[in-house]
Each structure stands twice: as C-alpha cells, then as structure tokens.
Amino acid sequence: MVEATALPDTRTRLLDAALMVIRSKGYAGTSVDDLCHAAGVTKGAFFHHFKSKEDMAVAAAAHFGAMAEGLFSQAGYRTLSDPLERLLAYVDFRKSILSGTLPEFTCLLGTLVQEAYETHPAIAAAANRYISEHATTLEADISAVMATHGTPPTWTAASLALYTQAVIQGAFILAKAKGGPQVAVDCLNHLSCHLKLLFNHEPMERT
Amino acid sequence: MVEATALPDTRTRLLDAALMVIRSKGYAGTSVDDLCHAAGVTKGAFFHHFKSKEDMAVAAAAHFGAMAEGLFSQAGYRTLSDPLERLLAYVDFRKSILSGTLPEFTCLLGTLVQEAYETHPAIAAAANRYISEHATTLEADISAVMATHGTPPTWTAASLALYTQAVIQGAFILAKAKGGPQVAVDCLNHLSCHLKLLFNHEPMERT
Numbered sequence: 001m002v003e004a005t006a007l008p009d010t011r012t013r014l015l016d017a018a019l020m021v022i023r024s025k026g027y028a029g030t031s032v033d034d035l036c037h038a039a040g041v042t043k044g045a046f047f048h049h050f051k052s053k054e055d056m057a058v059a060a061a062a063h064f065g066a067m068a069e070g071l072f073s074q075a076g077y078r079t080l081s082d083p084l085e086r087l088l089a090y091v092d093f094r095k096s097i098l099s100g101t102l103p104e105f106t107c108l109l110g111t112l113v114q115e116a117y118e119t120h121p122a123i124a125a126a127a128n129r130y131i132s133e134h135a136t137t138l139e140a141d142i143s144a145v146m147a148t149h150g151t152p153p154t155w156t157a158a159s160l161a162l163y164t165q166a167v168i169q170g171a172f173i174l175a176k177a178k179g180g181p182q183v184a185v186d187c188l189n190h191l192s193c194h195l196k197l198l199f200n201h202e203p204m205e206r207t
Numbered sequence: 208m209v210e211a212t213a214l215p216d217t218r219t220r221l222l223d224a225a226l227m228v229i230r231s232k233g234y235a236g237t238s239v240d241d242l243c244h245a246a247g248v249t250k251g252a253f254f255h256h257f258k259s260k261e262d263m264a265v266a267a268a269a270h271f272g273a274m275a276e277g278l279f280s281q282a283g284y285r286t287l288s289d290p291l292e293r294l295l296a297y298v299d300f301r302k303s304i305l306s307g308t309l310p311e312f313t314c315l316l317g318t319l320v321q322e323a324y325e326t327h328p329a330i331a332a333a334a335n336r337y338i339s340e341h342a343t344t345l346e347a348d349i350s351a352v353m354a355t356h357g358t359p360p361t362w363t364a365a366s367l368a369l370y371t372q373a374v375i376q377g378a379f380i381l382a383k384a385k386g387g388p389q390v391a392v393d394c395l396n397h398l399s400c401h402l403k404l405l406f407n408h409e410p411m412e413r414t
Contacts, residue, residue, distance in 0.1 A: 111321055174376070
C-alpha cells in the first residue's frame with residue numbers, strides 16, 4: 001500500500017485497476033462501474049479521462065505494454081552477453097514470473113483480443129501492436145543465433161519470436177483451465193527444449 | 208443449407224448458434240437474445256432447454272468437444288500406422304482446418320475459459336475437460352514414439368500433448384490479433400519442427 005499522498009493520478013489508477021479487473025473478469029464482463037469501484041474514482045472522473053470503455057481498454061493495453069517493456073528491459077537476464085543464453089534466459093524469466101494469482105500473471109492483451117477481436121477492432125489492433133512489439137524484442141537475439149547456424153532455416157527470426165508468444169499465450173489459457181501456473185511452467189519448459197534442440201544447445205537438464 | 212423439415216432440434220440449433228456467436232463476440236459479450244436470434248428460436252424455448260446462459264455455455268462446450276471428437280476420430284490421418292507419422296499428420300490436419308473466418312476455425316473452449324475462468328467456474332471446468340480430453344487422444348501416440356527413443360525425457364507424454372494444445376490455443380490468439388490464419392499456420396509449422404527435432408525425424412522440408 002502506498003500513502004494517500006503518493007497515490008498515482010486518477011487516469012493511472014483507472015488503468016492499474018483495468019489491468020486487474022479485466023484479467024479477472026474479461027473485457028465485456030467488466031463494467032465502467034467495476035473499474036470506478038476498483039480504482040476508487042467516480043464515473044465522472046472515468047469519462048473525464050476516457051471517451052468510452054473501449055477507449056480505456058486501448059489505453060490499458062498501452063499501459064500494460066509499457067509495464068511489460070519496463071519489466072523485461074530491466075531484467076537481469078538482459079545483461080547476458082551470449083544471444084542464445086539470453087534467449088533461453090528470457091524463457092526462464094517468463095517462468096519465474098508465473099507466480100501469484102491468475103489475474104496477476106496472465107496477459108491483458110491476450111485476454112482482450114480473445115473476446116474483442118471482432119467486436120472492437122481498435123482493441124484488437126492495440127493487442128496486436130503490443131504483443132508484436134514484445135516479440136520484436138526477441139528478434140535480434142534469434143537472428144544472431146541463426147547467423148551462427150549453418151543450415152538456412154525455413155522460418156524467420158520474426159516467426160520464431162511470434163511462436164514464443166503463442167506458446168506463452170496458450171500456456172496462460174491452459175493455466176486458466178487448470179486453475180494454476182504449473183501447466184504453464186511445463187509449456188515454457190517445452191519451449192525451452194525446442195530452442196535448445198533448434199540451436200544445438202546442451203540437452204534440457206533433468207528436473 | 209438443409210431443408211426446413213431436416214432442421215436440427217431446438218436445443219441443437221441453440222448450441223450450434225452458440226458455437227458461432229460466442230466465438231465471434233465472446234461469452235460475456237453474447238446475450239441470450241443474441242443466441243435466440245441466431246438460432247431463430249424464442250427466449251421461452253431457450254429457457255425450456257437451459258437454466259441460464261452459463262448452463263448453455265457448459266452444454267456448448269460439450270457440444271464443441273463432441274464435434275471435435277467426431278472430426279478428429281474420423282480424419283484420414285488416423286489410419287496411418289506409424290505413431291510419429293500420425294502425430295505429425297495431426298499437426299498437418301490442424302493446419303488444414305485453419306480456413307474460413309476466425310469464428311469458424313478458432314476454439315470455443317479457449318475463448319470461454321480465457322474470460323470466464325474466474326467468474327464462471329463451471330465453464331472453466333468444462334473447457335478444461337474437453338481441452339484435456341482432446342490432448343489425451345495424442346498421448347498414446349506420443350508414448351509409443353517415446354518408447355522407441357533411448358534417452359528418458361524430462362517430461363511426460365501427457366505434458367507434451369498439453370503443450371501441443373497450448374501452441375494451438377496461442378496460435379488462435381495471434382490469428383485474432385493479426386486478423387487471419389497465416390500466423391497460426393506458422394506456429395503449427397514450428398510445433399511440427401519441434402516434434403521432428405525431438406524424435407529425430409528428417410528435417411522440416413523447405414516451403
């Protein structure tokens with residue numbers, strides 16, 4: 001808890017609330033009242049900052065993307081010098097943050113686009129933008145690793161980077177279905193195994 | 208189109224409608240009126256067959272699971288005699304059915320559980336049941352392939368089977384984000400590549 005005097009501004013409080021409430025109840029299942037209640041602000045304040053619930057969701061996607069960007073760019077694994085070690089450490093880092101409750105560790109972007117892709121194209125575009133931007137942060141490392149491997153692959157660094165995100169998004173769905181993170185940890189272990197096989201890393205260690 | 212005299216019964220029409228409407232608009236975004244309108248039935252008829260929208264969604268998950276079971280059990284690839292070829296052909300078959308519109312080829316179960324896992328535990332349980340049952344259909348083939356490979360893996364056949372479903376669910380999310388199936392095809396190619404590497408199959412062919 002922060003002191004009342006250090007509370008974030010109203011817009012940020014609404015966006016922080018949106019991250020948790022939408023990840024708990026889904027986009028359509030979340031009302032403006034739910035968001036105002038969770039943020040402790042009035043409906044008037046909500047509509048002062050956002051034209052609509054859709055407008056708020058687009059801003060929440062940007063807020064989530066910025067939060068993720070901060071988290072990953074400052075994580076310790078980023079300082080590893082070898083691109084393959086950095087790529088594998090990214091997957092390990094993703095595993096290490098699978099803690100807390102499901103709304104805390106699952107992805108706002110995947111949740112939003114899953115249900116709103118057709119009814120709210122602006123939300124789908126925002127989800128695509130921030131998922132794709134995050135995938136892009138892996139591309140340079142994948143390209144560097146690919147360059148050290150002789151056989152030209154049948155896929156691009158961009159495609160493998162997106163594949164890692166598909167695994168993570170799908171792992172969240174299975175975690176929701178099974179009510180906890182273990183299945184997602186297992187999926188990230190399989191992803192790690194794939195990257196090691198692909199790039200002739202030492203075999204996956206026993207656990 | 209079928210003749211009016213051959214129309215399925217009201218309950219089946221509602222469940223068929225639910226498959227399309229929920230995959231288009233999400234669970235919370237779909238009203239009972241939407242379902243009645245899509246099925247061409249009255250609200251009275253809806254509540255004659257289902258206690259609630261949640262009750263209908265649980266039945267729709269079962270209906271979707273049964274439809275998938277029929278589709279996969281009767282697919283040509285099931286007649287292949289080699290378990291590894293059958294496993295790889297399963298992935299190819301999943302690729303071959305990535306056609307039509309997004310609501311036609313994406314998964315009702317993943318869509319339901321993504322948004323309703325916390326607010327509707329009965330829906331989450333149904334999604335988990337049918338996703339897990341489908342994964343189980345791959346386990347015997349994976350076990351048979353594993354038995355022919357010397358090094359004991361650090362994972363189980365059940366876990367690899369679930370991983371294939373995570374990839375498929377995540378591929379659907381990226382397809383929704385990007386507005387078409389190509390990224391999902393790419394993801395299934397990476398999955399196929401993983402299975403081939405894992406089981407020393409010949410390298411992924413050039414495309």
